[in-house]
Amino acid sequence: MNTEDFDILKTGIDYLDNAATTMKPKSVIKAVTDYYKEYTSNIHRGDYNNSIRADKEYETTREKIREFINAQSKEEIIYTNGTTNGLNIVVFGFMQHYLKPGDEVIIDQAEHASNSLPWIVLSKKIGFKLVFAPLDKDYKLTVESIKNCITPNTKVISIAHITNTIGDTRDINNIGKLCKENNILFVVDAAQSIAHTKIDVQEDNINFLAFSGHKMYGPTGTGILYGKKFLLEKIQPIEYGGDMNTEFSSTGDYSLKELPTRLEAGTRNIAGVIGLGAAIDYINSIGLEKIHNYEISLHQYLLEQMKQIPNIKIYNPSTQGTIVLFNVDKYFSQDVAIYLNQLNICIRAGNHCAKMLHEVIQDNSTCRISLSFYNTKEDIDKVVEALRNQDKILDTLV
Amino acid sequence: MDANVKRNIILDNYQNPSNKGLPDSNDKSYTKVNSRNESCIDNIDVAAKINNEKLEDIKFDGEACAICTSCTSVMTKQFKGKTLEEAKEIVTNFENMINEQPYNPEILGEFNIYDEIYKQPSRKKCALLPIEAIKKIIQNDNNRS
Numbered sequence: 001m002n003t004e005d006f007d008i009l010k011t012g013i014d015y016l017d018n019a020a021t022t023m024k025p026k027s028v029i030k031a032v033t034d035y036y037k038e039y040t041s042n043i044h045r046g047d048y049n050n051s052i053r054a055d056k057e058y059e060t061t062r063e064k065i066r067e068f069i070n071a072q073s074k075e076e077i078i079y080t081n082g083t084t085n086g087l088n089i090v091v092f093g094f095m096q097h098y099l100k101p102g103d104e105v106i107i108d109q110a111e112h113a114s115n116s117l118p119w120i121v122l123s124k125k126i127g128f129k130l131v132f133a134p135l136d137k138d139y140k141l142t143v144e145s146i147k148n149c150i151t152p153n154t155k156v157i158s159i160a161h162i163t164n165t166i167g168d169t170r171d172i173n174n175i176g177k178l179c180k181e182n183n184i185l186f187v188v189d190a191a192q193s194i195a196h197t198k199i200d201v202q203e204d205n206i207n208f209l210a211f212s213g214h215k216m217y218g219p220t221g222t223g224i225l226y227g228k229k230f231l232l233e234k235i236q237p238i239e240y241g242g243d244m245n246t247e248f249s250s251t252g253d254y255s256l257k258e259l260p261t262r263l264e265a266g267t268r269n270i271a272g273v274i275g276l277g278a279a280i281d282y283i284n285s286i287g288l289e290k291i292h293n294y295e296i297s298l299h300q301y302l303l304e305q306m307k308q309i310p311n312i313k314i315y316n317p318s319t320q321g322t323i324v325l326f327n328v329d330k331y332f333s334q335d336v337a338i339y340l341n342q343l344n345i346c347i348r349a350g351n352h353c354a355k356m357l358h359e360v361i362q363d364n365s366t367c368r369i370s371l372s373f374y375n376t377k378e379d380i381d382k383v384v385e386a387l388r389n390q391d392k393i394l395d396t397l398v
Numbered sequence: 399m400d401a402n403v404k405r406n407i408i409l410d411n412y413q414n415p416s417n418k419g420l421p422d423s424n425d426k427s428y429t430k431v432n433s434r435n436e437s438c439i440d441n442i443d444v445a446a447k448i449n450n451e452k453l454e455d456i457k458f459d460g461e462a463c464a465i466c467t468s469c470t471s472v473m474t475k476q477f478k479g480k481t482l483e484e485a486k487e488i489v490t491n492f493e494n495m496i497n498e499q500p501y502n503p504e505i506l507g508e509f510n511i512y513d514e515i516y517k518q519p520s521r522k523k524c525a526l527l528p529i530e531a532i533k534k535i536i537q538n539d540n541n542r543s
């Protein structure tokens with residue numbers, strides 16, 4: 001649905017790599033170009049109209065995001081350049097000063113590099129224990145599995161709401177409750193869920209939440225770190241510079257601004273943030289629930305079709321969501337992706353930055369189709385037809 | 399060469415590669431190098447035994463696409479028994495073929511099945527990956543002697 005809002009989809013591509021990044025609707029592109037064409041200026045430091053306008057748009061996005069995830073206050077919304085940036089601020093700005101040797105942090109093997117490598121690096125440095133909650137037989141992460149890993153030493157649980165490979169939706173509401181009951185900090189990587197399903201940071205007891213603008217129809221280089229105010233206040237910035245300080249002198253004295261500016265050093269991605277505001281408006285104009293329901297039914301259709309194609313191994317056949325992870329027998333994932341590319345079909349092949357997952361699924365590399373609401377049944381019919389003609393993969397070799 | 403013939407040779411080397419499987423890691427007579435592409439997922443290990451300036455044996459292992467795997471398989475066959483000088487000559491000509499420079503097809507043997515890979519720029523690096531590996535091995539040997 002709403003395919004007409006995306007000029008790029010008129011170029012004939014069958015775009016099925018939405019977990020990597022999403023297309024941008026006209027309204028987002030317009031918001032960004034309007035800023036560049038009509039009122040380019042810096043924020044927080046101008047006394048002239050264009051700067052005042054940029055300032056206003058920039059801060060309006062913050063309020064839109066606050067409302068979108070139901071944070072308590074605007075100060076809890078920090079602009080970042082993406083999920084990776086947000087999670088690294090959590091790990092190296094907060095956890096580095098919070099965790100002690102002997103503490104335990106729970107993650108799992110399906111996590112993206114950005115929610116695993118920072119933890120691995122910090123755990124080596126500090127000596128806390130990184131615990132991997134086992135995935136079930138369908139490679140999903142259940143509340144039970146996490147519950148079984150909790151000990152009196154558990155300080156943090158850090159998981160993806162939805163992973164970018166198996167694509168299962170974790171029950172963050174009940175995991176959040178567990179965290180609250182056991183005095184555990186709950187960190188959620190919402191990169192894959194923010195554009196597809198509702199998140200309520202208060203209802204779900206989330207302490208830190210990170211996501212990227214580019215996976216929610218917004219510009220690249222934008223992202224959000226949400227944190228409960230009392231926690232964000234304890235973060236030691238990993239970047240110092242302009243805008244975030246109140247004063248400093250050659251004697252070495254300095255003081256920093258209040259939240260959120262304290263954590264936003266230097267000139268920010270103003271155009272991107274304004275575009276992100278337009279992306280939120282766009283999602284709201286359709287309605288997240290409507291998007292969610294449509295995507296679930298489209299995914300169901302895709303899965304049913306794919307299950308009927310011979311010689312295809314699907315790794316997540318029981319998962320509801322937007323992702324189908326698969327391999328075509330005898331063919332390396334990348335050969336399949338290159339074949340589909342010749343038909344103008346965009347999918348992803350590889351390990352999808354989740355390099356620990358192969359320890360569980362036993363295959364290093366897979367093909368991934370990931371959907372968005374602007375995909376249609378015709379898009380799916382096209383890729384299904386192409387995969388039925390898998391003998392043609394050979395033709396692309398020479 | 400007919401496209402179908404090429405395709406079949408590629409497929410055969412992909413699905414039943416020659417010299418696949420690395421020597422025992424305790425066998426110090428082999429030099430082993432890893433070769434992988436930054437931008438894709440091809441990842442191969444190549445091990446070669448050099449004696450008297452000659453490539454006595456070559457083996458490989460790893461995970462890679464059809465072009466990369468088949469080309470590595472072809473390479474192990476083409477280079478086995480060649481002197482280092484001969485190998486360097488083949489390397490240069492192979493690279494020239496991939497990069498659309500003048501080359502001598504006579505000495506490339508089965509490698510000639512890749513003579514049209516230049517038409518698919520994204521595949522060039524897949525074919526060059528095993529060659530990078532053998533170059534590193536020859537280089538290592540030069541450094542040693």
Ligand SMILES: Cc1ncc(COP(=O)(O)O)c(C=O)c1O
Pocket residue numbers: 019020081082083084085112114115160162163164189191192212353
């Ligand atoms: C689950 C998950 N977490 C984190 C990220 C990282 O997002 P970014 O690259 O925008 O920082 C991704 C992106 O693929 C992801 O899928």
